Amino acid sequence: MKYDDVTTVGRPATAPDGAPVSPDQGARYYQRFSVPQRFLHGFLAVTFLGLAITGLTLRFSAEGWATTLAHGVGGFGTILFFHLFSAVVLTIAFLIHVANLVYRIVARKEYGLVWGTNSMVPNLKDIQDFIAQIKWFFWRGPKPKFDRYAYWDKVDYWAVFWGMAIIGLSGYAMWFAPFFARFIPGSLLNVALLIHGEEAILAVGFIFTIHFFNTHLRPDNFPMDMVIFNGRQSEEELKERHPEEYKRLVESGQLEKLRVEAPPRWLQNFGRVFGTTAIVVGFIFLSLMIVAFVKE
Amino acid sequence: MNWSVLAALAFAFALDVPAASPPKSAECLTCHDDKGAAFQSSVHGSFSCTDCHTAIKGYPHPENQAKVKCDTCHNDPVSGVKASVHATASAQPCQGCHGDAHGILPASDPKSSTYASNLPRTCGGCHGDAKFAKQHKISEVYSMYMDSIHGFALTKDGLLVAASCSSCHGSHKILSKRDPASRTNRANIAETCGKCHAGPNRDYQAGIHGQGMATGDARAPVCTNCHTSHQIADVRTASWQMKTTATCGSCHGEQLKTYHDTFHAQVSALGYIETARCWDCHGFHDIRPANDQKSTIAKANLEATCGKCHSGVTKSFVSYQPHADRHNRQDYPILWASSIFMNMLLASVLGFFALHTLLWLMRSLSDRRKGRPAEGEI
Numbered sequence: 001m002k003y004d005d006v007t008t009v010g011r012p013a014t015a016p017d018g019a020p021v022s023p024d025q026g027a028r029y030y031q032r033f034s035v036p037q038r039f040l041h042g043f044l045a046v047t048f049l050g051l052a053i054t055g056l057t058l059r060f061s062a063e064g065w066a067t068t069l070a071h072g073v074g075g076f077g078t079i080l081f082f083h084l085f086s087a088v089v090l091t092i093a094f095l096i097h098v099a100n101l102v103y104r105i106v107a108r109k110e111y112g113l114v115w116g117t118n119s120m121v122p123n124l125k126d127i128q129d130f131i132a133q134i135k136w137f138f139w140r141g142p143k144p145k146f147d148r149y150a151y152w153d154k155v156d157y158w159a160v161f162w163g164m165a166i167i168g169l170s171g172y173a174m175w176f177a178p179f180f181a182r183f184i185p186g187s188l189l190n191v192a193l194l195i196h197g198e199e200a201i202l203a204v205g206f207i208f209t210i211h212f213f214n215t216h217l218r219p220d221n222f223p224m225d226m227v228i229f230n231g232r233q234s235e236e237e238l239k240e241r242h243p244e245e246y247k248r249l250v251e252s253g254q255l256e257k258l259r260v261e262a263p264p265r266w267l268q269n270f271g272r273v274f275g276t277t278a279i280v281v282g283f284i285f286l287s288l289m290i291v292a293f294v295k296e
Numbered sequence: 297m298n299w300s301v302l303a304a305l306a307f308a309f310a311l312d313v314p315a316a317s318p319p320k321s322a323e324c325l326t327c328h329d330d331k332g333a334a335f336q337s338s339v340h341g342s343f344s345c346t347d348c349h350t351a352i353k354g355y356p357h358p359e360n361q362a363k364v365k366c367d368t369c370h371n372d373p374v375s376g377v378k379a380s381v382h383a384t385a386s387a388q389p390c391q392g393c394h395g396d397a398h399g400i401l402p403a404s405d406p407k408s409s410t411y412a413s414n415l416p417r418t419c420g421g422c423h424g425d426a427k428f429a430k431q432h433k434i435s436e437v438y439s440m441y442m443d444s445i446h447g448f449a450l451t452k453d454g455l456l457v458a459a460s461c462s463s464c465h466g467s468h469k470i471l472s473k474r475d476p477a478s479r480t481n482r483a484n485i486a487e488t489c490g491k492c493h494a495g496p497n498r499d500y501q502a503g504i505h506g507q508g509m510a511t512g513d514a515r516a517p518v519c520t521n522c523h524t525s526h527q528i529a530d531v532r533t534a535s536w537q538m539k540t541t542a543t544c545g546s547c548h549g550e551q552l553k554t555y556h557d558t559f560h561a562q563v564s565a566l567g568y569i570e571t572a573r574c575w576d577c578h579g580f581h582d583i584r585p586a587n588d589q590k591s592t593i594a595k596a597n598l599e600a601t602c603g604k605c606h607s608g609v610t611k612s613f614v615s616y617q618p619h620a621d622r623h624n625r626q627d628y629p630i631l632w633a634s635s636i637f638m639n640m641l642l643a644s645v646l647g648f649f650a651l652h653t654l655l656w657l658m659r660s661l662s663d664r665r666k667g668r669p670a671e672g673e674i
Binding site for chain 1: 612
């Protein structure tokens, strides 16, 4: 087994011969995500949870749990306040991300962000990987060799982009309805609420099931992938999950430049608590949402 | 005093007693002294006993006397009671409300059982008794009334103009609400309430509900349909405002359903008072249809109506549909199409990835069960 104890909770890592190994020992760690990237994910996670909790409360306001929650936090005003507050924080984080991308591409001419192995832009290899993955599901081929970002990573990334655009725009249109009504007919505000709610249900359904599974809960990563919290992955993980990237880094001699120390224990614990909380809260509201949705 | 004079007087008395003139009250009190004090200060205090107990001509008088007839003087009230729901209430219907016959006080006396602020308790003697209510198949209205805005105003604040039982039901000729002549009959409610609430009544008569009533539409609501009859609440309270949507919705079910799909409804369901409820847009007493120029929801007035809450309202803004129905293709084609599109998007995206995830899970679990194959192995 190739598990590294650092990325798993509650299951002792074992060496290939089956003997247990203590954490961090012998493993070489490489940087995958920078501190700003991890913070971006953190802000995204916190604000998304905030928006999901308050938004679902609004969307399913006829449900008992929604009124109980609203009364519990001091009334509806609090729910709407936190919804808008989270929205603003998320918008700022999103704009900083976009501004940073534009700066790096335009001013620093990092065209690798636009196209190539380090880019989030889908390419032919993603389609090939996807087909290969489907074949692998049915024992019809080997597991595809992913580069830095697998196709589902890109789906996750662009889903947020799409969601931000759709949910964000429709949300701000409702928040500043009279202002937006100068440019769009007021009847589109009806559409705005519909799209806002449905798209949000899609986002919540996607993040709390597909994203949680793809990156954290699937058997290879269970119970969670710590890389987004500590920013590092072991050599084993890098080799197994991103073989193409590993090969490329070794061949170009860039790998050692990414070498970092093993993640400190506090960071591991922080990541576990943060991740577990997000997943538990996510699942609670996912179940509430599904029940309410089916009842409708 | 000369004894002969005394004897003459005694003789005169002896002669006088069995004669036509009835005994003086003072003489009655020789035996019936328990009635004296209350009677003296009662509304009837200036009368003598025999003004009412007309059958008593002298002393001694027979044990069982004919009942006092109040209608000798109070003809209208008594005939009213005889025609009312209380006609068979008791052998002494007057005393049921006016209290002890010898101590009856005028209704203007604060100690009177029929004084405005004492009246609820008087009526509540029967109408506050759950067993009585059940037996007569009527509501136990006393506690409802006491918690109402009328009850509070009258009995807590001592506001004597506040509606007491008799303000709406009348006092003597109280009729069942099923009786067309009753003040509380559906047809007469607006007039009854309008005696005090003249403004709302005027508005109501002008509105679609009042017009419906006037043209005999059986579905048109009267005051009590929305405000209830006894539990009438202060309309400025949050608890009342929270209930109004459901109240309107009990008739306007379709509109309630479509309202529920909007942001206004979502926030109001969570207990937010400062959001548009039915009457914020439609008004309340003079609710008019959209094709009425005076209606709050007439096209020309929408900017003013929406502008009550929203600042910077424009013509475009008021094309918002507060009752949009996403299932209604005819009236809301864009919303309908968006709904179909979103449903398809949700189903396809979630369905696709659910399948993807499931297949992945199965393959991964299978690998783990078999023991992990080497890298790149099938």
